[in-house]
Amino acid sequence: MVQSFIFDMDGTLFQTNKILEISLEDAFNQLRSRNEWDKETPIDKYREIMGVPLPKVWEALLPDHSLEVRERTDAYFLKRLVEHIKSGNGALYPNVKEIFRYLTENNCSIYIASNGLTEYLRAIVNYYHLDHWVTETFSIQQIESFNKSDLVKKILEKYGITYGAVVGDRLSDINAAKDNGLIAIGCKFDFAQENELSQADIIIDDLIELKSIVKGTKTRA
Template sequence: MLQSLIFDMDGTLFQTDKILELSLDDTFNHLRALNQWDTGTPIDKYREIMGKVWEALLPIHSDEMRKYTDDYFLKSLVENIRKGKGALYPNVKEVFSYLKENNCSIYIASNGLREYLEAIVDHYDLNNWVTETFSIQQIQTLDKGELVKTIIKKYDIKYAAVVGDRLSDINAAKDNGLMAVGCNFDFAQEAELAQADVVIDDLKELKTIVSNINSSLSI
């Protein structure tokens, strides 16, 4: 029986696009007010370089100003979530309810920061279904495979799947001997999804996947 599903957050459960541009605009408007920026908001560049974002977007600024900007951006993201300006992907709660009804535990493993993840979980009442949410901040290596391993060890999980939209999610599954479910959503890339065990276009497809797996194992 498929014991657990471990979900990514951004681009898998939460439609990050809904608040990304809005929060980036808030942040760069603030920089303009501080006379630290005088052109348009670099949203396209942000999409290209998610990772070491502020070094790339603010190449001539000090590390102190980059840290200040990053903190402000996080604050803006959280405020926009709490104002209801974001959204879950379709069918998240329907799928979560189905999984719980079928004795499948749910976890979240995300590269997002704790405060950001807590804002999403709280606003959408995801703790009604999710056993625990894990942030990459909880491990020193910042490796998603290690984060998933932490969940497996803590909850003694034997058979599970990782559900996510990026290669880091797929690799996290494979590194731990789990099934990798790739989500063909907003941030997904075809070459990365090709490495998943199965690819879905809608979260509701998980209901069929879980049902088929559990039926085959019960035979």
Template sequence: MKHSFIFDMDGTLFQTDKILNLALEEAFDHLRLRNRWDGGTPIDKYRQIMGVPLPKVWEILLPYHSNEEREQMDVYFQEKLIENIKNGKGALYPNVKAVFTYLKEQECSIYIASNGLSEYLQTIVSYYRLDDWVTETVSIQQIHSFNKSDLVRSLLDKYNITHAAVVGDRLSDISAAKNNGLLAIGCHFDFAKEEELSQADLVIHDLMELKTILPKL
């Protein structure tokens, strides 16, 4: 029986931490230059909420700013993230390509479903040539509800997927699996939280562990 794997991007395949601080610092410097922010950069707060859609991120980080300013900040932040990716400052997690190669050899289908925005995701996919393995990468932008469970459901419906696992580091990934009757594999990586991972069916510390999990499916 063929299986599919639906991966999260940030904190699962891509080491967002390597560019997050840089881009966030640049974005808040932009606000400070316009006298619209006089405090430090809320990097720790951002790390705590990693995994939620960006519109919600800016509501939390900029609670007293207008929607227009949040949207401007979102655009500027995305530009800086993409710039850092193209400058080679990011990185995939260890063994991403090795695991992808193994899964394809086992005739598994690979997808990416992320709360990241489309242009950002495509930059990562293109820079690291993930399209060599990945059937499709979908963004939360493609779903009106901004709900990751609905995003995963869109892949299941489009490709008639019946047997799959969702691999991710945050509760939104685990919930997306559970709400669609799929196996939830939690990644104990940079942004993961113990209380969220406790709700996963399985927890891995390295993507290579998927090689031992696949035969058990």
């Protein structure tokens, strides 16, 4: 039986799409107010690269802008994300709290490993009281390499985990599982891509399906 579950945050536990577009629009409106952007907000481009660390996001969205502009935009974007979370504009995916409750009742430990920044993750965990079930939340900021596989390795080493699963929607989550000898569970949610999910060991359409995995009835993708 899988006894340790390491969850991604964006696109897996938290419906980032509910605050993503408005926060990105806020950030690019600030750029427009400074005459540093005169095109449409590249929301589609962001959806394509969703799941990568924010510094990489701004390299992709603002390739011709200076590091100073990228960092300023990043800081403002993070500020708006947190404000939208605290205002209740976001939402968890269906059954997050139910599956967390079920996992803890069945002696499973829960961790979060995210490419999101610490302040952003803390806002989500606090607003939805996820720390009631989650042992610890880990941000990519804690890893010098900014590599999710290394972040998951850090969790395994800290808590002595030898058997478990990584639950996420993107290739970085699947690779983090495989690189660390864990089961890769792909979530077919908003930002998921078929070519990436095909590399997962198991694919789920709803988090509640994790109940069957805990029970040992593993449904292969």
